[in-house]
Amino acid sequence: MKKRNLFVVAAVFCSVVSGAQTLPYQNPNLSAKERAADLCSRLTLEEKAKLMLDLSEAIPRLGIPGFAWWSEALHGVGRNGYCTVFPSCIGMAASFDDVLLERIYTAVSDEARAKNTAQRKKGSVGRYQGLSFWTPNVNIFRDPRWGRGQETYGEDPYMNARMGLAVVRGLQGPAGHKYMKLYACAKHFAVHSGPEKTRHHFDIENLSPRDLWETYLPAFKALVQKGGVKEVMCAYQRFEGEPCCGSNRLLRQILRDEWGFKGLVVSDCGAISDFWTPGCHEVSPDAASASAKAVISGTDLECGNSYKALPDAVKAGAITEQQINTSVERLLEARFELGDFDPDSLVEWTRIPESVIASKAHKKLALDMAREQMVLLHNKNNTLPLAKNASDIVVMGPNAADSTMMWGIYYGQPTHTITVLEGMRNKLGSGVRYVKGCDITSMTESESIFGRMTGLDGKAGMTAKFWNNTDMDGQPVYEGNYSSHPQFDTGGNTVFAPGVELKDFSVRFNGNFTVDKTETLCVRYLNDGRIRLIVNGDTLVNRNNKNEVRLNERRIKVKAGANYSVQLDYIQFGNGASLSFDVSRMQTLTVPGVLKSVGDASTVVFVGGISPNLEREEAKVTEPGFDNGDRTSIELPLVQRELIKALHDAGKKVVLVNCSGSAVALTPELETCDAILQAWYPGEQGGTAVADVLFGDYNPGGKLPVTFYKNDSQLPPFDDYNMANRTYRYFKGEPLFPFGYGLSYTTFAVGEPSYDASTGKIKVKVGNTGRRDGVEIVQAYMRNTADAEGPLKTLRGFARVELKAGETKTVEIDFPREAFEGWDAQSNAMRVVPGRYDIMVGTSSADKDLKRISVDVK
Template sequence: MKKRNIFVVLLLTFAVGAGAQTLSYMNPELSARQRAEDLCSRMTLEEKATVMMNNSKAIPRLGIPQFAWWSEALHGVGRNGLSTVFPSCIGMAASFDDGLLERVFTAVSDEARAKNTAQRRKGSVDTYQGLSFWTPNINIFRDPRWGRGQETYGEDPYMNSRMGLAVVRGLQGPSDRKYMKLYACAKHFAVHSGPEKTRHSFNIEDLPERDLWETYLPAFKDLVQIGGVKEVMCAYQRIDGDPCCGSNRLLQQILRDEWGFDGLVVSDCGAISDFWEPGAHGVSKDAASASAKAVISGTDVECGSNYKRLPDAVKAGEITEAQIDTSVVRLLEARFELGDFDPDSLVEWTRIPESVVACKEHKDLALQMAREQMVLLHNRGNILPLAKDASKIMVMGPNAADSIMLWGIYYGQPSHSVTVLEGIGNKLGGDVRYTKGCEITSLTETESVFSKLTCRGGKQGMSAQFWNNTEMEGVPAYETTYSAPLHFDNGGNTVFAPGVRLTDFTARFRGTLVADKDETLDIMYTNDDGFRLIINGDTIAERWKTDRLRFNRRKLDVKKGRKYDIQVDYMQLRGGATLNFDVAVVRNVTASEIAERARDVETVVFVGGISPNLEREEAKVTEPGFDNGDRTSIELPAAQREILKALHEAGKKVVLVNCSGSAVALTPELETCDAILQAWYPGEQGGHAVADVLFGDYNPCGKLPVTFYKDDSQLPPFDDYRMAGRTYRYFNGEPLFPFGYGLSYTTFALGTPVYDAQAGKIHVSVTNTGARDGVEVVQVYLDKPDDAGGPLKTLRGFKRVELKAGETKDVVVDFPRSAFEWWNVDTNTMCVTPGKYELQVGTSSVDVKKIVCELK
């Protein structure tokens, strides 16, 4: 019998031993709600507080197993070892393929269930190993400077809704099964999109009701009312003075009363602490009162530890036990729906084998999505596709050989990542000429030698041990090996490793380098609090105390054939935790020097853009153009821009592969580059997908889910949440590349669209007028011309169509009466509003044909 089943049977036996019959909550024949109510009635107040925190300890006397509410699956199972890493969400949105997205997240949920089942049978389920997955992020990507925009599905409410619904279907599984496959979570509710630096104290005031209901809330409403999402995560910031996780208006009036949501509300990590900790919102006096405010407002589960003070809040009269019971019943019902209390033999999802994790079928899905999300922005003289001639091509750029860049943020660990350099090399049948040229923001070349380190058992990289104490004593909480440079921080309450605390922990890393030549190496490390560097037994650097964040670089002269034992010790005491470590060769370069390296080739494929190390959640490292994970400028970093200009002036054909999680201003690059391919952060198969597009084995069909602006001057202030002047829906200027834009290696022509109001359908003929098979995305936008305060247009439908060269198809896009929902200025509500409308049908938000109709 499996260990998990033995545990359940023993607990059931224990529970029955005290009485003559099976307790109601242990009876799988009863409904999840009945079981939850019965179990809640048997719990002490302290036990109720325990199960309301994200890491819920087992309560053996009642047969309540350990449970972890916080797991990640942003674009693949995250932070839980081996998994398939799909492209970033913003990239997957560029596919305009919600059918494929649902297949992707069905694969993700298969891997998640299999990993959880294996973990449960080991007898322990910790953070990131559970059945509750805090995704999708359906916030509006209103400003390209927001570092977490890559987690979303773009700047349009309809796109976020449609893609979010696909994610929920894939994660939660069919709705007609006895047990849920997983719980999905719509986040961050609501009006959340940076800045990262002030999110724990920021207050959004005087937001127009129209912006709230027409832009920020529609995707959440659809996921609740149409998608049946089981969780909603409240956001960090305040709205009109109330923290989102303590907002009666958001969590009670809108979410539960108006929308009828009966699932769970979970807090963002650390959000309840923001109620009372110095420098944050300051709306509560202490952890107990903050917890009472959050629970009364409707936040059922806390990611944090404040809720352990709920019994104190009851004693102080700030909340009643009955109010706590409301949340406890909800979360226990969720666990019963997931089969958490029942034997594996009853729960069909536990039969998914571990062999699905990172299997070939899922890798193929990752490749398909990576191909579909590529957006061809520029192709002067049809330079693409390239001929497969390695002698005429050089690969260059800071992202060309970077495997970690492919993963974006909130990632898992792929079995292998195909870099762009590797993908092009495979396509050309062998070695391809390569030079890095520069870093993301500087004219330096850094060649890491971390991969030359070895550790115990001859493994590549450095061994690692973590302790949940500051003395490095006792049995380590976690041990592993890292084969790539170390990059850790606890931004977003992210632990360094499974089972390791957020604060008051230590870590030790060991590796050995055998020098293959005489040279000077740079040892680069960024850390806060305690750090110690020991080489061959000598302590080279040591600051073992509470400390600020520091960037350090030390030179190490090495001799060929000599062995260097390197040890890094780290101690975290409180607050933020950051540790980056690498061993590399670093030197300054000039743009002309880099261009000279390409003198005997015709074409340079420059793989540049930005990096998820710089644009991300609360990043601690600041470089020119970036601040705390957000961007201060949307321009391509100057170092890359100089090299592209030098290559162009040297007469080279230049193909820019831009890797980013957000829009980059590429105005000068329209002159210096012959082609631009937007690759986003394309996942573990990204290198193959880029090569397939560059060399014509795949015809690009991706479309932009965000506006690409010309320069910084076109952006309103970052911290202004009003929609005026933002996104394609309200931007009156001329963009560099508009929402919905994307080129192909063939051409398409649309006929005159026709709207059948009675059937609720739009018909339009689409012809492939070129010489290659391809895919076009027909897009439908809605405008109400007499509404001066409304959006210029707004997406309300799209459909992908595959066409062979010369083929014509009649495309039908659903457009029911409900699609005419619009802001009613008389009632201040979103509703189907009669009047004159324009239906705009086209291949981007600007290349459209219009139908004028009158809605009665």
């Protein structure tokens, strides 16, 4: 959207205020629905098609500004400059604190609105800068191998619903306001959780009705009917033969007819082109017929470009203009609700100041959540908390000093990230020793010097210019500075930078650095397309990988005191793009050498696990144990396992801080580690939170939102969506750590629960029987005793209880009649079947941690 288009809108509404303008859609006093219907009637068919794309072009003749539908706020405003970066969603789920979660997403929506207002004043709003945010992800994390499971709130339908509702409330703002604060989006509808590699052609067939209605749909239903979520995103894969974005069963029968959804359905990015692209679903012959199928089924907005062919579809008789009008009116109504057409003076949310962005108050929220989401898994002989003795502790591991690991995926740019190493040194002083020891999957030590380079603008890192052509010709469409090494991938139709197209584009990085010692540096680059590496004017690499993605290395000898200029050119051809680039010091390590570096320190804090570079959406990775962003094994990478064992055998006390977005099989580590802390991807304040827990300045209280299995053999086939033997609800084996599990530095006692059907509440006494103040998360599960095919148990309520040492409280947990709802095979529907039910209350989903009572439900 150009500045002149904003001026057109401003002029239009100046006349509205003065009373001179009489067109109904320009009247802020009319309802959004009335204004949308009027404006739709004035549009041409071609204009309507443009408004149905995620990057909707401006239509100056009617005063319609451009609009960017795709923005990200997975755990903080994403891909739009500086923001507060909160912990990963799976980590925040471990807090079992939906009250804090709502406060966090209220902060996120404040930052998002402030950013949008500032951008509007600049005269253009591009992708990731809008008011429609495609979060939360409430898919069921049914299998720990799924690389995107970290985006969800775990494996339980109730948990996903409750946390998802808090996200929606925080993003969309409170009721009773004329304008919506933002639009939130429940995704990916439905039955979606990998594999990433096959999602563009995979068909989920023969799923039992019970699993569909009892596991995969409840969170979506809750967000639609209870949360008033404004958008729902349809998924990539097929369901019962139809692509989800073209499924009458999902989008019309269930979503709109049964649930009464009145909002928008948006496509996942590129999902419509999957209808007709060879090698994908291939259910439609071309873009026009695919677009008609999607719109008729109920997909109002496309993230992609296929809907440009809608006028052709009308001419071919595949769809009527009236059917298109239904979607266009919904889209326009949404924009009127957000105040997009109205001057800022009328929209109260535009008064949120930019000072809220990455503010101290928001950083405090990030720290609060980082602390709450820590889960203490193992604490042999009360190893933790540690004594504050810097000389006796060595910090080690591939994730100890990695700031980008802390951010997870779909992240923004924090003003500063406190790594675990920095958090430890802030706690004990700069004398805390650091030995990296290994990388994630190899016995190497790499130290990036990317941040020591200086870009053309004088800032740390490299300067980048992007063009929407392959000749690097003309004015760049985006220029920016990258202080950490770039890692780009268009998986999920994610553009490299705002305004950059998904194909046929190019980028040039420039940087300079002065060498402090003579050595050999390693340049590592992963790419498809063409790449050129030029150092001091000499072309060292000029290679075209076409559509093949490769990881390559190039060694460069440098001399102390010399200055080096580095230029990296990347040219993308066709579809799909990947680029990763770094300049590092790299050396091969040995276990004896690492042990020698540790010296006589008695305690090693090993910060390991995996990385969001490896587990994420359609990642192009070549590391063992990972495939296209998913995991092929849930075991801790072998190199870390062997190094930890060597440290243990050498007599060291080993504290493992496991960073991951999913469950890791840590069975051997129960023997080789004295303590294990699950830190997830803990956000920009994560290093402080880890140190606070390790040294006892914060008593951990987080609980697992997913089952931690013992090993790979306990997992069913990844592509089997039936729930048999999956998650705590159906798993019949013995897990390593059960859902809802987490230790504390104090102890708790849970009394016998009681249930009052007239009030719909459970009451139970909970006491802190230890010497430290702490938080216990009391969990309530239910089971229909007559339902032999149903879940072993299923979560239906929880409460966080803060207790001082020696204190006892009576806790109430809401447990209304609807909490007994389950699948009824006789009526083929979800309902409360009268009969005998077990209510189980305790501190985890394990039977030994639960107190059980039986109740009769009428």
